[in-house]
Amino acid sequence: MEEQLYRSLYKLVGSLAHPRKKKIRFNDLIIVMVYLWSMLNDRPVCWACDVNNWGAWLIFELPSDSTMSRRLRTVSVQQLLERAMSAGSDLFGPAPLVKQIDSKPMYVGPYSKDRDAKHGRVAAGQLARGYRLHTLNHGRTVRFFTLAPMNEHDATIAPVLLDKLEGGGYAVVDNAYDSNDLHGRAAAANHQLVAPPCASNKGVRDLRYNRPERIRALDLLDSPLARRGSGGEFGRDLYNCRQRVESGYGTLTLLGLNYLPTWVLGPRRLALWGRGQDPDPSASPGKKQTTYEVDGKS
Numbered sequence: 001m002e003e004q005l006y007r008s009l010y011k012l013v014g015s016l017a018h019p020r021k022k023k024i025r026f027n028d029l030i031i032v033m034v035y036l037w038s039m040l041n042d043r044p045v046c047w048a049c050d051v052n053n054w055g056a057w058l059i060f061e062l063p064s065d066s067t068m069s070r071r072l073r074t075v076s077v078q079q080l081l082e083r084a085m086s087a088g089s090d091l092f093g094p095a096p097l098v099k100q101i102d103s104k105p106m107y108v109g110p111y112s113k114d115r116d117a118k119h120g121r122v123a124a125g126q127l128a129r130g131y132r133l134h135t136l137n138h139g140r141t142v143r144f145f146t147l148a149p150m151n152e153h154d155a156t157i158a159p160v161l162l163d164k165l166e167g168g169g170y171a172v173v174d175n176a177y178d179s180n181d182l183h184g185r186a187a188a189a190n191h192q193l194v195a196p197p198c199a200s201n202k203g204v205r206d207l208r209y210n211r212p213e214r215i216r217a218l219d220l221l222d223s224p225l226a227r228r229g230s231g232g233e234f235g236r237d238l239y240n241c242r243q244r245v246e247s248g249y250g251t252l253t254l255l256g257l258n259y260l261p262t263w264v265l266g267p268r269r270l271a272l273w274g275r276g277q278d279p280d281p282s283a284s285p286g287k288k289q290t291t292y293e294v295d296g297k298s
Contacts, residue, residue: 003055009036009084016083018076026063028080031071034062045069092141097169098238099191100137100245101161101177103154106130106257106270116267120150131270133257136161140248147271158182165189172242183213194238196221 010033017029038048046065047053054062063071071077107130108117122128129150134157136144144164148157154176162182165171168190178195186193195217197203202222205215220235264270 003057006033006037006040009033012087013080013084016087017080020076026061026067026071028071028074028077030060031063031068031077032080032084033060034068035072045072089138089141089143092138095143095166095169096138097167098241099143099165099169099171100139100242101135101158101171101173102137102242102245102249103132103134103157104249104252104257105132105150116149118149118151120152122150131267132157134158134161135245136164137245137248139244140251142248142252147267155179155182159185162186162189162191162193165191170194170238172239174242178214178217180211180214183211183217187211187213192220193217194220194235196239 013032013036014029017027017032020027034048035045037054038045041047041053043053045068049062049065049068051058051062105120105122105128107128108114110129112129117130119127119129120132132148132150132152132154134146134148134154135142143166144161146157146160154174158173158177159182162171162185165186169192171186171191172194175196175198177193178198178201182195183193192213197218201210201214201218203218204210205218207215210218221239223235
């Protein structure tokens with residue numbers, strides 16, 4: 001199965017690789033394909049540099065671990081990864097009318113030496129240490145992502161994803177995103193933010209305090225008419241589309257995007273590892289902000 005998938009990826013990445021003006025021993029295509037082989041087998045990059053871990057169909061010379069570490073940092077390799085993930089995402093079709101934005105925690109062990117992993121809230125009364133994956137989804141497919149420490153609030157990272165909304169329509173989120181600033185950001189991208197009201201804003205329909213887009217979200221999800229049995233169905237149906245992002249996260253968890261492997265330390269390795277978790281384009285679909293690997297596509 002891995003070999004068949006790898007051959008499909010080789011064709012996709014090979015069609016996107018740019019020729020180098022000067023001759024080098026290992027071109028960008030080889031670097032990316034060695035990296036993807038390690039991700040497909042859930043192993044560190046050094047494992048993929050050993051010829052004994054490849055099949056008899058290996059058709060190129062393998063670089064050393066130090067060469068991989070150096071070349072994966074270069075702009076040309078990063079750009080090739082971006083083009084490959086963008087091309088894979090484009091295979092799912094144009095942007096839908098309804099998009100979803102949410103975040104998924106990724107944990108490190110309690111004795112991890114990763115200094116960038118922070119403690120943060122995972123759920124009510126639960127704390128953990130690690131990072132958080134913030135994604136903009138088209139249904140169950142991740143379109144854009146960014147990474148941040150666990151202690152960064154969703155609303156702090158949301159502007160990065162709202163600026164990446166394509167076309168027009170609705171962006172479905174939870175009540176952590178309910179703020180005037182984020183409603184305005186979504187409106188600037190030709191989208192209506194569909195967010196349940198936070199406790200302090202429930203039922204507040206005063207234009208002195210709320211933008212018209214925020215009041216529209218209240219009408220969709222907290223309409224007084226809904227309590228009388230009239231209206232509200234459209235807004236509830238929109239919000240139910242949020243289940244797709246949770247289903248997509250479940251698929252990513254099955255593929256390994258949960259507890260971080262021991263060799264994934266630091267933001268750079270985390271961003272690379274997160275990119276390679278679902279490389280199959282045909283799969284089913286105030287405080288200083290510190291984010292890593294912004295604008296990733298999957």
